[in-house]
Amino acid sequence: AYADDLCLWSVGYLQEEADYRLNYNLRLIETWATANGMALSPNKTQLIYFRRCRKRVPHLQTVSLNSEWLTPVNEVRILGITFDCSLTWAAQIEHIRRVVRQRSSVLRRLNATPTKLLRRIYLQFLQWPFTLGCTAWTWNLSKFRWNRLLGCYRMSIKALLGCRTTSSPSLVQRLAQLPPLERLILSRCDKVLECCSRL
Numbered sequence: 001a002y003a004d005d006l007c008l009w010s011v012g013y014l015q016e017e018a019d020y021r022l023n024y025n026l027r028l029i030e031t032w033a034t035a036n037g038m039a040l041s042p043n044k045t046q047l048i049y050f051r052r053c054r055k056r057v058p059h060l061q062t063v064s065l066n067s068e069w070l071t072p073v074n075e076v077r078i079l080g081i082t083f084d085c086s087l088t089w090a091a092q093i094e095h096i097r098r099v100v101r102q103r104s105s106v107l108r109r110l111n112a113t114p115t116k117l118l119r120r121i122y123l124q125f126l127q128w129p130f131t132l133g134c135t136a137w138t139w140n141l142s143k144f145r146w147n148r149l150l151g152c153y154r155m156s157i158k159a160l161l162g163c164r165t166t167s168s169p170s171l172v173q174r175l176a177q178l179p180p181l182e183r184l185i186l187s188r189c190d191k192v193l194e195c196c197s198r199l
Contacts, residue, residue: 006040007078015049019062022047026065042068048076048085081133089137093145096129097152104159111162122160130181131188138185153181 008025012018033040047063047070061069075084075091082091103126110118130153141149157176179187 005078016062018049022063026063030066040065042066042070045070046076047072048074048083050083050085050087052086079133081136087140089141089145092133092137093141093149096149099129100126100152100156104156107156107159108162118160122156126156126160127178127184131185134185135189135192138189150181 006029008022008029010018010021010025012021030040042065045065049072061071063070072085075082077083082089082095084091107118107121107126110121113121130149157178160178161175178184
């Protein structure tokens with residue numbers, strides 16, 4: 001039998017403090033798993049350090065699981081969102097761009113499909129990557145990354161309409177009758193806040 005994914009977070013002013021807490025909690029989890037007939041796989045386990053400082057800090061192997069050292073990684077994917085160690089969201093934006101490019105090329109091949117059906121396909125398969133986890137990652141995007149995301153959004157709308165890449169973004173937006181990316185993300189954030197307020 002397989003258990004679901006498990007995330008363990010630890011905070012420390014120094015890396016040694018965070019490592020100590022991680023190791024302590026991992027021993028507790030290992031003991032619990034063994035007592036319940038389960039095993040944690042070090043091969044499927046990832047360790048990442050989130051830092052605010054820009055300088056590279058050497059990562060020593062100081063955290064272990066089942067007597068195997070865990071090597072820190074620069075990015076990790078959790079529930080469809082890619083976190084990088086500096087929280088720049090560069091990997092998340094590139095993932096969105098890759099997914100949308102692939103799906104846009106499929107949408108372009110369906111240009112003989114009725115417009116209503118194309119729109120439904122767009123809303124189901126192309127729009128959601130822009131809003132998946134947006135409450136977490138959109139707030140501290142650099143202008144460069146926001147512009148890359150915005151360009152990708154406009155390209156996906158052009159694929160929906162079968163427009164040329166030289167078409168005016170504002171014209172394409174009006175023809176598609178879809179909200180601007182900023183409004184789309186804000187409406188998603190509002191829905192999340194509304195759901196949280198009901199709890």
